[in-house]
Amino acid sequence: MGNMFILFLMIASACAVSWPSGRYSFPKSQSGCPLGWAEGCRYQDNEDTHNVNDVSYNHHFDGIFGRNTKLCYCTKTTYGGSGSWPRGNYCIARKGGSCPSGFRTGSIYWDDEDHANANSKNGVLPDGTYNRNTRIYFCCRSDGSVYSRIRLPTSEPFYLYQYTSSICQRVRGMSVREEFVKTDDEDSHNNSADSGSHPKKTDTTRVHYCYYS
Secondary structure, X not given: OHHHHHHHHHHHHXXXXXXXXXXXXXXXXXXXXXXXXXXEEEEEOOOOOOOOOEEOOOOOEOEEEOOOEEEEEEEEOOOOOOOOOOOOEEEEEEOOOOOOOOOEEEEEEEOOOOOOOOOEEEEOOOOEEEOOOEEEEEEEEEOOOOOOOEOOOOOOOXXXXXXXXXXXXXXXXXXXXXXXXXXXXXXXOOOOEEEEOOOOEEOOOEEEXXXXX
């Protein structure tokens, strides 16, 4: 009986899926970050006049959402891991200056509120520029079907970003829910812009996320 139990544990360990190697970042869910990952938050001072910020009802983001936006992140800061990211249609946030193999990079630039700007940050964040305005870099891929369930760790909830598909990438063993965050940016002389490969956006500043649980 003892030998059989040990064999079972060895098989279970061999079948366990770990996060792919490399450095990268996700939006933080209310369940927290994977063990050993770094945490950080970005506070964006959004438009003061006729503010139209919005967020999914019953969302699962770790943050504060009102007339301004605080969104937190989980960042893998070490290169260790197991294998590469699977083919699919999704994005992650970039960390360390380059994307893992198979991804293309891009960014979203938010022109935040000009008057009495109160932007702030703490902890570890994705690659980007965090001053009076906000730029975040991403890694995206569209080399596989969203319906082909990719293998990622299932022990705790997490977020990916929706990319070019109208639905979220499926992940084996996880249910998925589409969520969004809309941040109302500066009305006067607005310079918000996108470049390269970046998460799906609608209505200029409404970014689409995929929550897995």
